Amino acid sequence: MDQAEGLRNVIKAREAKMVGDPRIFAITSGKGGVGKSNTAVNLAIAFRKMDKRVIIFDADLGLANVEVMFGTVPRYSLKDFVYGDMELPEIITRGPMDIGFISGGSGMLSLNNLDEDQRQGLVYGLSRLSELCDILLIDTGAGVSDSVLDFVMASPEVLLVTTPEPSAITDAYSLIKAVFGRRDTGVRIPDISVVANKVISDAEGDAVFTKLSSVVDRFLNEKVKYMGCIPQDPLLENAVRSQKIVSIVSPASKSARAYFELANRLLGQEPQPEDTQTGLFRFFASFIK
Numbered sequence: 283m284d285q286a287e288g289l290r291n292v293i294k295a296r297e298a299k300m301v302g303d304p305r306i307f308a309i310t311s312g313k314g315g316v317g318k319s320n321t322a323v324n325l326a327i328a329f330r331k332m333d334k335r336v337i338i339f340d341a342d343l344g345l346a347n348v349e350v351m352f353g354t355v356p357r358y359s360l361k362d363f364v365y366g367d368m369e370l371p372e373i374i375t376r377g378p379m380d381i382g383f384i385s386g387g388s389g390m391l392s393l394n395n396l397d398e399d400q401r402q403g404l405v406y407g408l409s410r411l412s413e414l415c416d417i418l419l420i421d422t423g424a425g426v427s428d429s430v431l432d433f434v435m436a437s438p439e440v441l442l443v444t445t446p447e448p449s450a451i452t453d454a455y456s457l458i459k460a461v462f463g464r465r466d467t468g469v470r471i472p473d474i475s476v477v478a479n480k481v482i483s484d485a486e487g488d489a490v491f492t493k494l495s496s497v498v499d500r501f502l503n504e505k506v507k508y509m510g511c512i513p514q515d516p517l518l519e520n521a522v523r524s525q526k527i528v529s530i531v532s533p534a535s536k537s538a539r540a541y542f543e544l545a546n547r548l549l550g551q552e553p554q555p556e557d558t559q560t561g562l563f564r565f566f567a568s569f570i571k
């Protein structure tokens with residue numbers, strides 16, 4: 283199938299309402315090591331239990347996070363789709379419970395030599411992911427670098443993970459500030475939902491959110507939402523240490539149950555309505571300029 287034909291099929295399918303756009307969540311943090319990859323992988327398991335088709339897109343170009351947790355090394359990356367002649371389903375590695383996994387590779391951010399037709403074709407090609415998943419989880423890197431922010435800004439929904447550690451909360455604030463700092467450029471600001479990880483009680487989770495949201499309110503005059511907390515759980519640490527996923531090896535653990543509740547809450551809330559362009563199209567179009 284050539285790109286033009288692919289494009290026609292996407293438009294046809296969309297007109298016939300055969301394919302809905304998947305929910306897209308960027309999972310991000312200000313500080314590294316606060317639990318993004320665990321959130322991505324365990325939420326993916328929870329969504330699979332709800333019979334949703336899930337793909338994790340690993341946009342953390344530095345570290346091979348998700349693949350370590352999956353124990354599978356992907357053979358291809360997005361690069362092979364963009365520059366090579368691989369079809370979209372071929373670059374998806376299948377992990378536990380048939381969770382799809384796409385490695386971003388490093389090609390995505392250097393696609394500036396395409397003409398308009400090639401760009402449109404490519405973006406529509408990538409939009410066809412909507413036929414393959416109901417939920418796309420993007421594991422971004424940490425911090426306020428442009429590459430992280432680009433993914434955050436492109437995603438309709440953002441899960442910002444922090445721990446109760448003061449430096450993690452401060453760095454989470456810096457990321458929120460950077461996101462709202464792009465407000466003036468006229469771009470759409472994503473919904474930011476905070477997840478407090480490694481808490482010792484629900485009350486500590488509430489306190490983390492209150493600290494963060496009060497500075498966001500006071501200094502930026504903006505709002506962020508609270509999506510809940512994940513307890514500090516030795517069973518999760520054990521699972522990670524043996525390259526396993528806590529929701530699989532210890533589904534009754536407190537962290538696995540909390541991830542399941544979080545997934546339920548996320549499905550229960552309505553996403554911000556998209557404007558003219560659909561979520562996936564907008565998501566990829568913002569990288570391929």
Ligand SMILES: Nc1ncnc2c1ncn2[C@@H]1O[C@H](COP(=O)(O)OP(=O)(O)OP(=O)(O)O)[C@@H](O)[C@H]1O
Pocket residue numbers: 311313314315316317318319320321342345347423424479480481512513514515516518519522537
């Ligand atoms: N709820 C939890 N309970 C106990 N330990 C946790 C929890 N969440 C994360 N950890 C610990 O923190 C470590 C880092 O978690 P994870 O790899 O998910 O973070 P990350 O934000 O993806 O890190 P990076 O920024 O390096 O990609 C894990 O290996 C685990 O030991």
Ligand SMILES: [Mg+2]
Pocket residue numbers: 318319320342347421
């Ligand atoms: Mg990670």
